[in-house]
Amino acid sequence: MKKLLTGDEAVARGAWEAGVKYASAYPGTPSTEILENLALYKGDIIAEWGTNEKVAMETAIGASIAGARSICAQKHVGLNVAADPLFTHAYTGVNGGMVVVTADEPGQHSSQNEQDNRNYAKHAKVPMVEPATSQESKDMVKVALEVSEAFDTPVLFRMTTRVCHSKGIVECGERIEVGIKPYVKNVRKNIPVPANAIPMRVRVEERTEKLKVYTENTPLNFAEMNGEEIGIIASGVCYSYAKEVFGESASYLKLGFTYPLPVGKIKDFCAKVKKIYVIEENDPYIEDQVRMLGFDCFGKNLFPFNGEMTPDVIRRAVFGKACETIETDGSKVVGRPPTLCAGCPHRGFFYEIGKRKNVAIAGDIGCYTLAFTEPRADR
Ligand code: SF4
Known part of the structure; x- marks a missing residue:
């Protein structure tokens, strides 16, 4: 089904x-x-x-x-x-x-x-x-x-x-x-x-x-060999992003079981390709391992250290050009800043607090951090 x-x-x-x-x-x-x-x-x-x-x-x-x-x-x-x-x-x-x-x-x-x-x-x-x-x-x-x-x-x-x-x-x-x-x-x-x-x-x-x-x-970690020129190591959604950009022009080591990392499989894969890209979001978690194994690679020296590693970001970093997109007029898009839900119980509390001026509020994480914004009639 x-x-x-x-x-x-x-x-x-x-x-x-x-x-x-x-x-x-x-x-x-x-x-x-x-x-x-x-x-x-x-x-x-x-x-x-x-x-x-x-x-x-x-x-x-x-x-x-x-x-x-x-x-x-x-x-x-x-x-x-x-x-x-x-x-x-x-x-x-x-x-x-x-x-x-x-x-x-x-x-x-x-x-x-x-x-x-x-x-x-x-x-x-x-x-x-x-x-x-x-x-x-x-x-x-x-x-x-x-x-x-x-x-x-x-x-x-x-x-x-x-x-x-x-x-x-x-x-x-x-x-x-x-x-x-x-x-x-x-x-x-x-x-x-x-x-x-x-x-x-x-x-x-x-x-x-x-x-x-x-x-x-484990079969959760596997290589897809499409040639020796470019080898990409990725896990999670970055694997899908990388495939969207490189297609069949690169080989892949797709990692699904990522602690402990498969050091042997990484070594084998890196030895088979000339240029290695480690594509991952956030920290150089896999890249550090690749470098510790003695392989040079493109990682955080090429890709941004923060944000999502979308196909557009990868394409810009590797090929210097963005994905083709439909032109839009941003000025016509209505801003939708995040806001507390209509029935949120925090609203009453912040309404009362808001009547007292010059009050600094120290809060925990969560939706109620949104209370820092100015009250607006249209919300
Ligand atoms: S706490 Fe967050 S999710 Fe819950 S009602 Fe308030 S704004 Fe909505």
């Missing part, structure tokens, strides 16, 4: 098909629709908003410990809030498989920063997958849950705005019922007091060594 799904919808579908029983999230663009769609599978999946990302992460961890496959989702900055339980859960590991979705925002369309959460995988020492399409967003949830259970670890599932919100045709399947694993009391595994956490620390390193073997063999 084929469906037209956004990446977020596909993640929800993938979780349902893979037998997930518990889902939690804290809303934030571009991740919000994941839980909204998981909630549609009422009866099969318990889907709950957390009061914040840490609570969402902890309830999903609880479900995993209890033996259910679980998923939790948040935007990139939300993972900062949830980092504390994630880092410890990386040590204690899972019972039922657990996937942690981070929806990153290159370009900061709806975010206060552009942090690259691929670094969290390395920092927390948990495996990471990066889908490029809606189909992969669905399929990789199942793979991530299998990796989670096979290697006793939560798995980071890194998406970006264009993967979350773009629609693509997805071949869907049926739900597999994996059941709930029995909970066995095991304080050595689940209580990370120093006496237990010290051996856990060693097991995490041993696990990473095993994952280094896995990442070399």
